Amino acid sequence: MDRKELEAKVIELVAMAYGKNAEDLSVDSTFKEDLAGASIQMVGLVSELENELDVMVALQDASACVTIGDLVDKVEEEM
Amino acid sequence: MSVLDKIYEKAKENPQKVAFPEASNEKMMQAAYETGRDGYIIPILVGDEAELRALAKERGYDESVFTFVDIHEEEYKSKVIAAYVAKPDTKLKEKALGRRMENPLYYSMAMQAVGEADVTFAGIDNTTGDVLLAGQMIIGMKPGISTISSIGLADIPGYEGSEGSLLAIGDSAVCTNPNAEQLASIAISACDTVHELLGWEPRCAMVCYSTLGSGQGELIDKVKEALRIANEQRPDLNIDGEFQLDAAIVPAVAAKKVKRESKVAGKANVVIWPDLNVGNVAVKLIQQFGHADAYGPMLQGFNSVVCDCSRGAPVSEIKGNVVISAVRAAGSKKK
Structure with missing residues (x-):
């Protein structure tokens, strides 16, 4: 999976976990302002990353990401 | 016993x-x-x-x-x-x-x-x-519940409340700065927790520095909104407010300050703090000045x-x- 495909997949999973439209999100979308979710949604997202991409990203690492792009970096590190 | x-x-x-x-x-x-x-x-x-x-x-x-x-x-x-x-x-x-x-x-x-x-x-x-x-x-998490939280059970010597010396209080440990929706979840979960553990019919007061509009401001607006959400989500539960602590647990004060029907005012057995600052300080006050034993925190949600x-x-x-x-x-x- 190349970077672009990975970005698309992570955006899809973020959209699912936060109940958003994937088309409205990009790697620059921020978790705090653009998504404004509760911690339980981040738990759901981390679970989906494990299910779909077979990577374990620690919740505290995922929670420290400012943008979706930061999260893609973390996922890439774990792959 | x-x-x-x-x-x-x-x-x-x-x-x-x-x-x-x-x-x-x-x-x-x-x-x-x-x-x-x-x-x-x-x-x-x-x-x-x-x-x-x-x-x-x-x-x-x-x-x-x-x-x-x-x-x-x-x-x-x-x-x-x-x-x-x-x-x-x-x-x-x-x-x-x-x-x-x-x-x-x-x-x-x-x-x-x-x-x-x-x-x-x-x-x-x-x-x-x-x-x-x-x-x-x-x-x-339980359906409809937006945050994990906790309650504690205080056994306060000399306190003669609606459950004798016992009072359930929350959240004093987990959810730091709940928004209105989360505060509603804390109250709902607390009612379920005391019913499961003690078989109580919960009478839950949402407390702050105002009793039914005696004070104004955003800190109170949050509690009022939380009460509205809690009552809408679980009309089967007795959750009421906004009350000051004394109006919540002292019948004589409730009689003076709460001029409407309430199943909770003056006889609350569950008290919900507006945030963790209040909750933490309140627990320390109960322990230091009230010499209470506090059990918990019990996680809920x-x-x-x-x-x-x-x-x-x-x-x-x-x-x-x-x-x-x-x-x-x-x-x-x-x-």
Whole structure:
């Protein structure tokens, strides 16, 4: 999976976990302002990353990401 | 008979299966052993079976008190995984769950999620964050509940409230700065928790520095909005406010300040703080000036009972919290 495909997949999973439209999100979308979710949604997202991409990203690492792009970096590190 | 004695008696009437993922810890194994031996719970030790059996023997415990679950044994693990993934609304799929279950904490919670255990008791080796994460991931949150929170039970000498010297208070430990929706969740969960544990008919007051509009400002607006949400979500519960603390728990003050019908004012048995600043200070005041014993924090908001004990807890406190969690689990089954 190349970077672009990975970005698309992570955006899809973020959209699912936060109940958003994937088309409205990009790697620059921020978790705090653009998504404004509760911690339980981040738990759901981390679970989906494990299910779909077979990577374990620690919740505290995922929670420290400012943008979706930061999260893609973390996922890439774990792959 | 103290409230804890009553809870111990209640536990004995219907002992629950409690999974211990940190049983190699000496204090945890002792608490599991003594509560199991005395008939309050059915202890299940989850981990490396050979190691746990050796430790139990070395510590002089009768092994027949325990049920051992070996996390390396594949057949039982596969059975738990199959039952888990067949459930609706679970977060992890087979492979991810299998990997997580290499950790006894996740293994125990998966057992709980499929009914092989009633409670998971941890927190002496794992951090609170570890326990909360595993709980949210494996056990999940109750529908309609937006945050994990906690309540404590205060036994206050000389206090003559609607439940004698007892008062349930929350959240004094987990949710730091709840928004209105989260505050509503805390109140709803608190009502369910006291009903499960003590069989009380909850009368829950949402407190702040205003009684029915006597004060104004955004801090009060949040409490009013939380009350509106709580009443809308659970009209079956007696949740009322906004009240000052005295209007919530003192009948004479309520008679003066609350000029409308209320099933809660003056006789609240559950008090919900507006945020953790208030909650933490209030608990310290109750303990320092009221010389109260405080039990908890009891976690709430999960689909079933998840327990986290303090890492510095002595065995006596661990045993008390194990038994409290078992009684809550038994109480939640009666609904």
